[in-house]
Amino acid sequence: MEDHRGAIETTDYCADEHPLELGLEEEEQEDDNDNDNDDDENNGASEEEVEEEYEFRFRGEMDPLAFAEEDDASGLQPYERFERIQHHYEALAAKKRNTPASPHHYSRETPAKRLRQEEIHGASFEEIMEAMNYGTRRKSKKTKKKGRRKGSKKKVNSELTRKLGDATLHYAHGRYEEAISVLNEVIRLAPNLSDPYHTLGLIYNEMGDKKRALNFYMIAAHLAPKDASLWKPLVTWSIEQDNKRQAKYCLTKAITADPQDLNLQIQRASIYVELGEYHKAAESYEQISHLCPDKIEELKTATQLYQKCGQRERAICILENYLTNHVNDADLCVVDLLASVHMEGKAHDKALEHIEHAQQVYCAGKDIPLHLLIKAGICHAHLRQAEKAEAIFSVLKQDNASTHPHLIIEVADSLMTVEQYESALKYYMLLGGDGNKHNGYLHLKIAKCYVSLRKRVQAIEYFYKAIHQLDNSVDARLTLSSLLLEEGRDDEAISVLSPPMESDSALDPTSRISRPWWLNEKIKLKLSQIYKAKGSFEAFVDVIYPVIRETLFLETFQQKVKARKRLSTSVLHERAKVLDDHQTDNVFQGFRPLAPAADLLKAARAKKLLRKKAIIKEAKRAAALAAGIDWKSDDSDDECPQDLREPPLPVLLKNEEHHHLIIDLCKSLSSLQRYWDALQIINLSLKLACNTLSPERKEELQTLGAQIAYNISDPAHGWDCVRYIASRHPYSFSAWNCYYKVMSRMDNRYSKHKNKFLHNMRVKHKDSVPPIMISAHQFTMISQHQAAAREYLEAYKLMPDSPLINLCVGTALINLALGLRLQNKHQCMAQGLAFLCNNFRLCDNSQEALYNIARAYHHIGLVSLATSYYEKVLAMREKDYPIPKLPNENQDPMNYERQGYCDLRREAAYNLHLIYKKSGAFDLARQVLKDHLTF
Secondary structure, eight states, X not given: OHHHHHHHHTOOOOOSSSHHHHHHHHHHHHHHHHHHHTTGGGTTOOTGGGOOEEOOOOOTTOOHHHHHTOOOTTSOOHHHHHHHHHHHHHHHHHHHHTSOOOHHHHHTSOHHHHHHHHHHHSSOXXXXXXXXXXXXXXXXXXXXXXXXXXXXXXXXXXXXXXHHHHHHHHHHTTOHHHHHHHHHHHHHHOTTOHHHHHHHHHHXXXXXXXXXXXXXXXXXXXXXXXXXXXXXXXXHHHHHTTOHHHHHHHHHHHHHHOTTOHHHHHHHHHHHHHTTOHHHHHHHHHHHHHHOTTOHHHHHHHHHHHHHTTOHHHHHHHHHHHHHHOSSSOOHHHHHHHHHHHHHTTOHHHHHHHHHXXXXXXXXXXXXXXHHHHHHHHHHHHTTOXXXXXXXXXXXXXXXXXXXXXXXXXXXXXXXXXXXXXXXXXXXXXTGGGGGGGTTHHXXXXXXXXXXXXXXXXXXXXXXXXXXXXXXXXXXXXXXXHHHHHTTOHHHHHHHHSOOTTOOTXXXXXXXXXXXXXXXXXXXXXXXXXXXXXXXXXXXXXXXXXXXXXXXXXXXXXXXXXXTOOOOHHHHHHHHGGGGGGSTTOTTTTSOOSSOHHHHHHHHHHHHHHHHHHHHHHHHHHHHHHTTOXXXXXXXXXXXXXXXXXXXXXXXXXXXXXXXXXXXXXXXXXXXXXXXXXXXXXXXXXXHTTTTSOHHHHHHHHHHHHHHHTXXXXXXXXXXXXXXXXXHOTTOHHHHHHHHXXXXXXXXXXXXXXXXXXXXXHHHOTTOHHHHHHHHHHHHHTTOHHHHHHHHHHHHHHOTTOHHHHHHHHHHHHHHHTSSSOSOHHHHHHHHHHHHHHHHHHXXXXXXXXXXXXXXXXXXXXXXXXXHHHHHHHTOOOOOOOOOOOTTOOOOTTOOSSTTTTOOHHXXXXXXXXXXXHHTOHHHHHHHHHHHSOO
C-alpha cells in the first residue's frame, strides 16, 4: 500500500470545485506563461526540440467508468483501444506539423482554395489546434531546470485525499462494495487521477473479476505512464492469459518507464520471438548485448535471429564489433559463431582467417578447441587445400568416434559437398557400426556416397538399411527404386514402393501432416510409371487414378472458393480504424477522419460487417448458454478458407509430363471400358485449364473425349468434345464421322442444338462438304428424299469426283423415283443409276461398287440384272482397309474390328439366294448358301 499512497501524493491536480477542468486550465496557463517568457531564449530551437509528448487524459463528456467497463463487442482488446487513441493523436500531430502556421500564408489564398484544402485534409486548422491541446501537455521550449520550482507543484485537495483514504481502508478490511462506491465518486471528481483506477484494479482482482481488473489497471498505467510498477503486473497478467501482443505492448510501456530494467527487455525480446517478429527480437537482443557486453547468449541469439531474417551482414557486423572490443579476452563461442556465419555465406577464407587469429591470440600457449580446429579443416577443404584439410582431420580416429560423432558427420558432409566422395565415405564408415543410433540417416548418407561413386550394388544395400529405420523415407525409396530398375530388378522396385501388407487402412488419407510414405504422391507417380512401362494397365489405373481425380476435384473447388474470397476479421478491424472518431470511447470524437473518401467507404463497410459478426457471435453465445454448453469465443479468421488442402499434384495441368500422364490414364481407362471415369477426368481437365491449356493439348484431350463419347450409354456427355473436334477440323471427314456417330445416338432433346451447330458450320464454312452430307443423311432418315437429293447435289457441285457423294446422289434419286408424286419417274431412275455407274468408275470397278449396283437393281425389281452383278461380286475378293481415325488419334493400321470386314461376298450371296428362292429355284438358293455362308 505504500506504493499506492505515494502515487497519490505525486498526482498533479488542484483542489477546486471542479478539479478536472480548473486543474487542466491552470496547467495550460502556467505552461503558456512559461512559453511566453522563454520565447526569446528559444528562437533558434528546432521542431524536434519542441516536439509534443502524448499523454492519455479523459476530457469533456467522456465517462471513465463506462470506458473501463465497455464490452469488447468491437472485437478490440483493452490495449488496442489505447493504441487507437494514440495513433489518432499522432496523426493529428503530424498533420499539424505539416500545416503552414503563418497567417500571411492563409491571407494570400482564396477562400475557395482554403475550403478545398480543408476538405482534403478532413479537419480545419482551428480544429487541429484545439485537438493538439486536448489530452496533451506541451513541453516547454527551454530546458527545464531540475528540482522543484516554487508554485509549480499542484496538490490533491483534502477532500479527495480523505476519500482515497476511506476507500483504501474499505479495501483493506474487505468491504469491496463500499470501496468501489467511494472510488467511483473520486473518479467522477478527478477522472485523470491514476490511484483510484489502481485500487479498483486491485479490488476486482481480489473479487476474481479479471476482466475489469485488467481494464482499470490499464487505465491507471496510462494515466501514470512513467510508473513501471503499474505496467509490470499487466505484463504478468497478459502472459498468464496467453495474450502475447498485449504483453508486448505493456512491456514496451514498462521499458519506457524503466529503461534500466534488463529483465523487461529480455522478456520483450522473447515475446517478439514467440510472435514471429524476428527482426524486432534481433534488435532487442542486440540492444541488450550493448547494455551488458558480458551477456554472450543474448549476442548469439541476436546473431541467429538476424541470420533467420536474411541479414547475414548485420550478424557478422555485431560479432566483429564484439571481437574488436575484446581484443585479448574474447569468448571463443563468438569466434565459433562468426566462423559458422561466414561458412554459411560461402566465405570460407574469412572464416579461416578468424579461426587462425583466435588460435594465435586467444589460444596462445594452449590447444585450440577441437570444434574450431575441425571448422578450420572444413574451410581448407572448401578452399581446395586437400592436404591441409586431411592433416587436420587426422585427429579424428576410430577411438574418439564415439565421443565426437557430430564432428565426424560434419567433416564427412563437407567432403560430400566438395565432391570428395571417397574421403567422405571413409569418415562415414568410422560411425558405420553405430548407424542405428542415427535413425538411418547415416546409412542414407553412405548410400548416397556409393551412388555418387556409381557403385549401385553397395548403394542398394545401404538404402535398404536406411528405409527400414526411416519413418518418412520417400526420397530414399524413390532413389532405391530407380537403382533397382537400372539393375533389372523390377519386382523389387515395385515392392519397395508398394504399401506394407499390415498398413493401417484406418489412416486418414486427407491428413497432410502425418501421412504415411505409401500415400505420398511422388511414390504413386513412380509406381504408376513402372506399371505403365510393364504394360500392367489395370495396376497403373488403380495407383494413379485416385491421385489425379483428387487433384482435379480440389482445384475445381478451390477455384470456386477463390471467387468468393472474404476479408478476415483482422483486416476488417484495420480498415475500421479510420472511423475511430465515431466510436464512443475515442477521446477525439467529433473530428472528421483523416482519410480519403475511398478509405472512408471501405471503413464504413468494414464497420457494418463487424457489427453483423458481433450480432451473430452474441446469438451463438446465447444459444450455447441456453443449451447449457460452455461457450468459448472463437476470434479466428474463420471467414478465410484455411482448411482447404493442397492438391496432391499442384501443377498438374502446367507440367508437360503430368499432361501426358492424364492422356495415358484416360486411354487406359478407355481400354478397361471405364468410359465414365475417363470422360470425367477429361471434362474436369478441360474445365480447369480452359484458358491456360495450349490448343494442341486441348485438342488432344477433346479427341480422347470424342472417341469415348460414342462408347458410353449417354453420348450427350461427350457432345462438347465432338463439337469441338468438328469445329477445329471443319473439312475432315473423320472428325465429322465421329460427330455424326455421337449425334445419331442422341435423343430428340438435343435436336435444336444439333441443328443450330450444323447451320452455323454451314454458314461459316460454305465450301465444307461434311455438314451438307450430314443434313442430307438426316433428310434420308425421315424419308424426305427430295430434300435429301437437293442436299446431295449441292455437295456434288463441290466434290463431283467423290465416290461417296455419287453413291448418295444415286440412292437418293432412286428412292425419289419410287415415290408416288413424281411425274418423270423413269428419267429420275435413269439418273440415279447413272450416278451409281459413275461411282463404279471412280472406285476402279471395286467389289463395293458392284454390290451397290446389284443392290439398286434388286431394289427396283430388275432381278436378272441384279443376279449378274451379285455373281460378279462373288467372283471377287476384297482386302481389308484401315478404319478411319480421328485427328491426333493413334494410327494402328492393323487394329480392325474383325478380319474380312471389307469383303461383301456374304452379303451378296445372301441377297442372291433370296432372288433364287423367290423365283422358285430352291436348289440354287441352297447351293449358294452352302458355298458362301457356311464354315
